[in-house]
Amino acid sequence: MKQDLKQAVEFSHSILTEQLQAGANVIDATVGNGNDTEFLAELVGAEGQVWGFDIQSQAIETTKDKLAESELLERVTLIQVGHQKLGQYISAEIDGILFNLGYLPGADKEVTTTVETTLQAVKAGLERLVEGGVMVIVIYTGHQAGKEEAEALLEYAQGLNYKEYNVLHYHFINQASKPPEALVIKKRG
Ligand SMILES: C[S@@+](CC[C@H](N)C(=O)[O-])C[C@H]1O[C@@H](n2cnc3c(N)ncnc32)[C@H](O)[C@@H]1O
Numbered sequence: 001m002k003q004d005l006k007q008a009v010e011f012s013h014s015i016l017t018e019q020l021q022a023g024a025n026v027i028d029a030t031v032g033n034g035n036d037t038e039f040l041a042e043l044v045g046a047e048g049q050v051w052g053f054d055i056q057s058q059a060i061e062t063t064k065d066k067l068a069e070s071e072l073l074e075r076v077t078l079i080q081v082g083h084q085k086l087g088q089y090i091s092a093e094i095d096g097i098l099f100n101l102g103y104l105p106g107a108d109k110e111v112t113t114t115v116e117t118t119l120q121a122v123k124a125g126l127e128r129l130v131e132g133g134v135m136v137i138v139i140y141t142g143h144q145a146g147k148e149e150a151e152a153l154l155e156y157a158q159g160l161n162y163k164e165y166n167v168l169h170y171h172f173i174n175q176a177s178k179p180p181e182a183l184v185i186k187k188r189g
Contacts, residue, residue, distance in 0.1 A: 008180035009100065011170055012136040013039055015184055016096055019134045023047040024095040027128075029083040029121055030054060030113065032104050034063030040098065041072040050076040051090055053083040056111060059104055084120035087127065094128040099137040102146055115148040119156060122185075126165075132189035142178040150181060157183055164188055 006014060013036075020026065022045035028037045031054035040050045054060055060080045067073040079089055083099070099121070103112040125135055137153060140146040157167045166188060171181035 005172075008138045008170060008182040009036075011182050012036075012098060012100070012138050015134065015136055015182075016040070016098060017043060019186070020044065020096045025049050025092050026051075026096040027083075027086065027090065027094055027098070027125065028052040029086070029097060029099040029125065030101060031059050031063050031078065032100065033059065034066040036098055036100050037063050037076060037078075038066055038070060038072060040096075041067060041070075041076050044075065046075065048075060049092070051086075052076055052078045053081060053086060053089075054078075055080065055082050056104060056107065058107060082117055082121075084117040084124065086121060087124040090128060092128075093130045093133075094125070095130055095133045097125045097129065097133075097135040099135070101138060101149055102140040102143070109143070112143070112145045113149065114145055115152045118149050119152055122153065122156070126185065126187070129187045131187055133187050135185040137183040137185075139181045139183065140178075141181060153183055157185060160185065 024044045026040050028040050031037050031052040037052045060078050067076055101113040103109045139150045141150045166186040168184040172179050
């Protein structure tokens with residue numbers, strides 16, 4: 001049987017797999033439990049580099065252990081700093097950026113990404129993105145901060161010049177619950 005339509009996180013991975021090549025420089029803007037970081041580290045291969053940001057030490061430590069276990073730590077730099085400051089930590093040109101917004105599952109829900117810092121980080125990330133590079137943002141609209149992020153991000157992304165960026169909004173529109181959505185911003189080459 002053919003598979004179901006992809007949920008947003010799975011979709012974000014499939015877009016990045018399609019768009020990035022081995023040796024790519026990528027950012028995981030929200031490390032969390034490290035599932036996305038591990039995925040990105042595998043995707044870019046031994047010649048690639050991943051920078052991972054999170055404000056919580058729990059996220060950084062969990063992810064460090066996970067990457068050490070899968071022998072991927074060498075290609076990843078974990079930074080315990082808000083992603084809105086990424087421009088101060090990365091001078092390299094970046095091929096791909098992933099945001100998986102919201103709070104760390106199983107931890108304090110109050111420690112969540114916020115509309116102001118997310119917008120700052122997205123703008124800083126786009127400045128670092130190479131032509132042909134791609135940013136994917138997974139947004140959870142089931143909580144207040146996520147709803148605000150979705151509104152602000154959509155407004156911002158819709159305003160991006162189509163000559164410079166292609167923007168795609170991926171969301172299910174007939175569900176009872178509010179499944180996560182994805183925003184893809186591709187810098188045209
Ligand atoms: C949904 S989780 C990320 C899930 C993760 N990518 C994974 O694979 O498990 C969101 C993460 O964003 C982090 N976060 C919140 N504000 C942040 C900020 N300003 N900069 C970087 N990370 C932030 C939270 O601490 C949390 O770990």
